[in-house]
Amino acid sequence: MSDSLSAALATLRSRYGPQALRRGGPPEEAGAWSTAVPVLDGVLTPGGLPSGRVTLLAAAGRGPSGRLTLLQSLAALASRSHDTGYVDLAGTLDPGFLADLGADLDACLVISPGPARWERGLVMARALVAAGMPWVGVALGGDQPRPSLWEHALAALAEAVAKRGAICVVAAPAPVAAPLRHASSLTLVCTAAGWQRANGDVAGLRVRLTTAKSKLGAPGAEATVLLRYPRPYATAEVVGLPSVVVPRLQPIVLPIPDVAGVAARG
Amino acid sequence: MRVLCARHPHLGLLAALRRYPELRGEPVIIGGAPELRLPVVAASEAAQAAGVRVGQPLRQAQQHCPAAVFVPLDPDGVARLRAAVCAGLHRLSPTVEAGDQEAFGDLSGRHAEYSDEAAWASALARRLRGVLDVEIAVGVAGSRFVARLAARSSHPGRIRRVRSGDEALFLAPLPLDVLPVDPAITARLAAFGLDCLGAVAGLGPADLQRQFGPDGLRLYRLARGEDSGGIHPVPAQRAWSERLVLDGATGDLEILLRGVRQCATALGGRLTAEALAAGEVSVVFEIEEAEAISASGVPAAPSGNAGELWTAALGLLGELEPQAPVAAVRLGVSRLAPAAGRQADLLRPGDGAHDAVVATADRLRSRFGATTVRRPRLALDPGDLPERRFTWEAPVVAGVAR
Numbered sequence: 273m274s275d276s277l278s279a280a281l282a283t284l285r286s287r288y289g290p291q292a293l294r295r296g297g298p299p300e301e302a303g304a305w306s307t308a309v310p311v312l313d314g315v316l317t318p319g320g321l322p323s324g325r326v327t328l329l330a331a332a333g334r335g336p337s338g339r340l341t342l343l344q345s346l347a348a349l350a351s352r353s354h355d356t357g358y359v360d361l362a363g364t365l366d367p368g369f370l371a372d373l374g375a376d377l378d379a380c381l382v383i384s385p386g387p388a389r390w391e392r393g394l395v396m397a398r399a400l401v402a403a404g405m406p407w408v409g410v411a412l413g414g415d416q417p418r419p420s421l422w423e424h425a426l427a428a429l430a431e432a433v434a435k436r437g438a439i440c441v442v443a444a445p446a447p448v449a450a451p452l453r454h455a456s457s458l459t460l461v462c463t464a465a466g467w468q469r470a471n472g473d474v475a476g477l478r479v480r481l482t483t484a485k486s487k488l489g490a491p492g493a494e495a496t497v498l499l500r501y502p503r504p505y506a507t508a509e510v511v512g513l514p515s516v517v518v519p520r521l522q523p524i525v526l527p528i529p530d531v532a533g534v535a536a537r538g
Numbered sequence: 539m540r541v542l543c544a545r546h547p548h549l550g551l552l553a554a555l556r557r558y559p560e561l562r563g564e565p566v567i568i569g570g571a572p573e574l575r576l577p578v579v580a581a582s583e584a585a586q587a588a589g590v591r592v593g594q595p596l597r598q599a600q601q602h603c604p605a606a607v608f609v610p611l612d613p614d615g616v617a618r619l620r621a622a623v624c625a626g627l628h629r630l631s632p633t634v635e636a637g638d639q640e641a642f643g644d645l646s647g648r649h650a651e652y653s654d655e656a657a658w659a660s661a662l663a664r665r666l667r668g669v670l671d672v673e674i675a676v677g678v679a680g681s682r683f684v685a686r687l688a689a690r691s692s693h694p695g696r697i698r699r700v701r702s703g704d705e706a707l708f709l710a711p712l713p714l715d716v717l718p719v720d721p722a723i724t725a726r727l728a729a730f731g732l733d734c735l736g737a738v739a740g741l742g743p744a745d746l747q748r749q750f751g752p753d754g755l756r757l758y759r760l761a762r763g764e765d766s767g768g769i770h771p772v773p774a775q776r777a778w779s780e781r782l783v784l785d786g787a788t789g790d791l792e793i794l795l796r797g798v799r800q801c802a803t804a805l806g807g808r809l810t811a812e813a814l815a816a817g818e819v820s821v822v823f824e825i826e827e828a829e830a831i832s833a834s835g836v837p838a839a840p841s842g843n844a845g846e847l848w849t850a851a852l853g854l855l856g857e858l859e860p861q862a863p864v865a866a867v868r869l870g871v872s873r874l875a876p877a878a879g880r881q882a883d884l885l886r887p888g889d890g891a892h893d894a895v896v897a898t899a900d901r902l903r904s905r906f907g908a909t910t911v912r913r914p915r916l917a918l919d920p921g922d923l924p925e926r927r928f929t930w931e932a933p934v935v936a937g938v939a940r
Contacts, residue, residue, distance in 0.1 A: 355895055367914030368927035377914050381899060381933060384910055396902050396910065399838065403898035 305407075305439045307346060311495040316481055317458055318489050321346070324437040326430050328456035330484070331446040332463040338479035339443040339462040340364055341499045343409050346441055348375035350407040357405045359383040361393045362413025362443075372502035381405070388414045394425035401432040401440065408433075410442040416449065423451035430455045459485035468498055476500035540645040540702075541769065542631070542659055543685035544666050545692075546674045548580030548592075548639050549623075553615030558607075565590075565606040572600040572608050579611050580638075619670070621776075625812040626669040628876055630662050635769045640686065641666060642769045645678060659697050680705055682767035683760055687716055705763025710736030717760055723750055735761045778816075779870035780805045787826045787863030794823070794864055798851050801869035806844025809871070815840035817873030817901060819850040823858055824866040833857040834870075836905035842877035873904070896933045903932065 284293055304319035313320045321327050331337035340362060348370055350356045356379055358365060363384075371377055381400070385393040390412060397408050410429075433440040444452050453459065461482045468476035476498050483493045546552070550568045555561055565585035569578045578599050581590040588603035596608065620636045627634040631643035643662050645655055652658040655678065663676045677688025679700035688708070692698035700708045712735045714724045726749070732738055738746075739761040746754030759765055780801040784793065798821060809816060819841060820834030837850035851869055899911040912930040 355892055357895075368916075370914070371916055371928070377916060377928075380914060381895070382912055382914055382930075383902075384912070385906065386910075392906060395838075396906065399898050399902060400895055403894040404892075405895050 303437065305350075307349060309497070311481070311497055315495050316460060316483050316493050317486070321439055321441065322457055322488055323439050324434045325440070325457035325487070326433060326455050327439075327441045328448070328452055328459040328485075329441060329443040330448045330452075330459055330461050331444065332461050333446050336464050336477065337446075337462040338464055338477045338499050340411055340413075341477065341501075342462065342479065342497075343411055343441055343443040344370055345373050345499065347380070347407070347409045348373035350409075350439070351375045351377070351379040354406045355379050355381065355404075357381045357383060357397065357400050357408040359385070359393045359397045359408065359410040361385060361388075361390055362411040362445075363387055364411065364413065369502070374502075388417055390417050391422040391425045394422055394429050397440075398425065398429040398432045401429065401436055401438045404436065405438065406436075407439045408441075410440070412442060412444045412452075416445070419449045419451050426451050426455050453485070456485060457487040458483070465496055468500070474501070539768065540655065540678060540680060541682050541685040542643040542645050542662055543677045543679075543682070543689040544641045544643075544663060544674045545639060545676075545689045546641070546666070546670055546672055547582075549616045549619045550611045550638070551580040551582060552670055552672060553612045553619055554609040556619075557612065557615065558609070561607055561609075565603050567596065567599050567603070567606045567608050568611055569596050569599075570608065570610045572596045581606075621812075622669050623666065625814075626665045627662060628813055630658070630665060633769045633771050635771055640689070642682065642685070644769055656697070656699065659699070663697060679708070679763070681763055681765045682769065683718070683765040684708065684763040687712065690716075700763075706736075706739055706761075709761065709763050710734065710739065714738070717757070719753060719757060719760075723753060723757070726750075776874050777870060777872035778805060778808065778874070779820075779868055781866055781868040783866040784864065787865045789860060789863050794860075794867060795855070797867040798855065798869055799848055801867060802848040802851050803844045805869055805871055806841070806847040809841070809847070809874075809877070810843045813842075813877050814874045815842035815877035816847065816850075816871030817875060817904065818871070819847065819854065820870040820872070821851050821854045821858060822868040822870065823860050823864045824868065825860055825862045826865045828862050831858055831860060836901060838905075840875065840877065840901070841871070847871070899933050908932070 281293060303323040304313075304317070304321065305323055306313050306320040317327075329339040329343055331339055344358075344365070347356050347358050352374070356375075358370075358380060360382060365382060367377060367380070367382065370380065383393065383396050383400070385396060393410065397410055401408055429440065432438070442452065442456070448459075461484045463480040463482070465478040465480045467474050468478055478496055478498050480494065480496045483489075483491045485491055548568065551566065554566060554568055561582075563584065564582065565588060566582040567578055567585050567590055568580040570576050574596060576596055577593050578590060578596060580592060581599070585599070585603050585606050588606070590599045590602050590606065600606065600608070616638075623636040623641050624634055627636070627641060627643050630649070631645065633644040635642040645658060645662075649658045652661055659676060659678050663674060666674055673694035675689050675692040675694050676697040677685045677690070677692050677700070678697065679685040679688050680702050684700055684705045688698040688700050714727055714732065714735065717724060717735070727738060738757065741758070743755055743758040746758050748754070750757060782797045782801055784797060788794070816837075817840050818834060818836050820832055822830050822832040824830045833854040835850070835854055837846070837853070839846070841847040841850050847869070902911045909930075911933070913933045914928045915931050917927055917929055
């Protein structure tokens with residue numbers, strides 16, 4: 273550091289106080305919720321999904337992107353350890369599918385504000401988070417209302433999430449509105465990379481995830497995951513019970529952990 | 539669990555003595571005029587000393603105590619006293635129950651303000667004495683049954699504590715008639731030569747079940763002081779309102795706002811005093827020579843003081859557009875529940891966050907509709923159709939009847 277720069281810094285510190293100038297450090301640390309999926313915990317996000325922050329699963333374009341299946345898989349995983357809220361603004365949630373994914377339905381609360389009622393859904397999510405709900409997923413969908421109608425509710429939700437240290441995952445269709453991009457601390461862009469077929473049938477969807485924004489690390493990481501669809505009636509004949517109760521009796525296995533490949537940081 | 543039981547004179551008698559203070563110390567019989575073919579509901583100490591008993595016909599009571607004053611039961615006065623007892627105890631205990639002659643409070647866990655159970659129980663007893671203005675007998679034990687018996691064996695102004703694990707020891711010498719079971723069972727036990735609870739406790743559960751069927755197991759547990767009765771809080775279903783008649787009908791928005799504000803201040807103070815919060819708020823404008831108009835809603839968070847109530851009312855005022863001068867304003871609150879954040883909430887057993895989430899879900903359903911927040915449940919007979927694989931139900935707090 274040159275003498276003139278040092279002198280200038282000393283002048284500024286003496287004039288405005290020692291806190292006026294600080295050296296930049298590593299990104300601010302946040303607690304993380306481990307998803308047990310190596311790609312999500314290691315490559316795309318440091319340690320897992322950040323707590324006290326909003327994580328955005330954004331569709332790259334129109335058509336299937338796998339974001340809702342990924343969100344439901346994460347919600348199913350979360351429900352095994354704590355209360356979980358799922359705000360179904362997309363109107364696509366099938367609780368049976370959630371059970372097939374291994375969710376503990378006793379711990380799941382489904383919020384259905386109605387189609388295109390984004391503001392109401394975000395207000396309800398905020399109320400539950402403020403009351404102590406530790407994990408909440410918001411599936412946005414349908415006709416996208418004007419951002420001016422719901423951006424305040426989104427800001428309030430982000431504030432409640434930060435205050436309570438909750439995990440909040442929002443799945444949004446394309447194009448992603450500016451308030452959502454602004455509110456998220458971690459944005460994973462989901463792109464469908466093709467169906468996974470087995471024995472002539474669709475067994476899952478391959479999804480490419482790209483870290484488009486991260487306040488917790490460097491963006492640009494990219495990976496592909498396989499979202500394997502659960503087979504609801506596969507074991508029904510074996511155990512003689514509704515198959516939907518079976519996943520809860522099995523060890524914790526997220527149906528999405530098959531990693532087809534991990535690309536290097538972009 | 540630790541349960542406090544406080545025994546006091548019948549609330550009907552206390553309500554009558556509040557109404558007629560000159561009757562203190564006199565023989566008083568509650569139930570109605572002696573000509574009526576009704577039973578005695580309660581009797582003062584002086585009347586009981588003359589032989590009057592609860593349940594006996596009023597005419598017979600008059601024969602026992604000709605000098606007694608007969609007073610009809612005042613249900614409103616009793617309800618007011620019961621509400622006051624609940625409100626008083628709620629400040630020190632998370633779960634309370636107020637009966638006609640007994641009040642129960644949950645003393646499980648620790649209270650931040652009181653170092654031990656005895657100090658905590660004393661505080662509850664002092665508060666109850668302050669509310670009822672009469673000396674009470676208090677018992678503290680690990681179950682409802684034992685706490686009640688401890689209170690009966692205590693004296694006015696005294697607290698009888700039965701330590702955890704000493705319940706069977708405390709019960710052992712007590713006679714069989716203290717058991718809350720069919721007298722026929724007590725008679726059979728006596729016929730077997732059993733003369734106290736200790737003797738019953740010495741029998742095995744199989745022996746008792748063989749003799750008394752399902753009642754045998756209950757008997758076995760009661761004799762050891764292991765009843766699971768607990769405390770049965772009565773859910774608050776009250777609704778309060780405050781009405782202000784304006785000094786001349788007016789359409790001036792500023793005056794109407796001031797009127798509603800005044801009502802909110804009065805009602806909010808009442809809510810704060812009783813540590814309650816309103817789940818629903820309504821505003822009514824009474825219009826001259828026309829039908830009143832009203833608006834009601836569920837606030838985002840329960841309103842427990844004047845400020846919160848005013849905010850909720852302000853949100854409703856925008857929905858009211860009176861077409862004629864308003865003669866009076868009325869602010870109402872309903873779905874009253876214990877306000878959150880009380881010191882006593884720290885003592886509430888279970889997962890507080892989970893209960894808060896469920897309470898919030900309940901409020902959201904009231905506000906946005908019954909189908910907006912639900913919990914899916916797997917169907918027992920799912921069938922082939924995907925929509926038959928699950929059903930919906932409203933989430934409830936475990937152990938609390940709604």
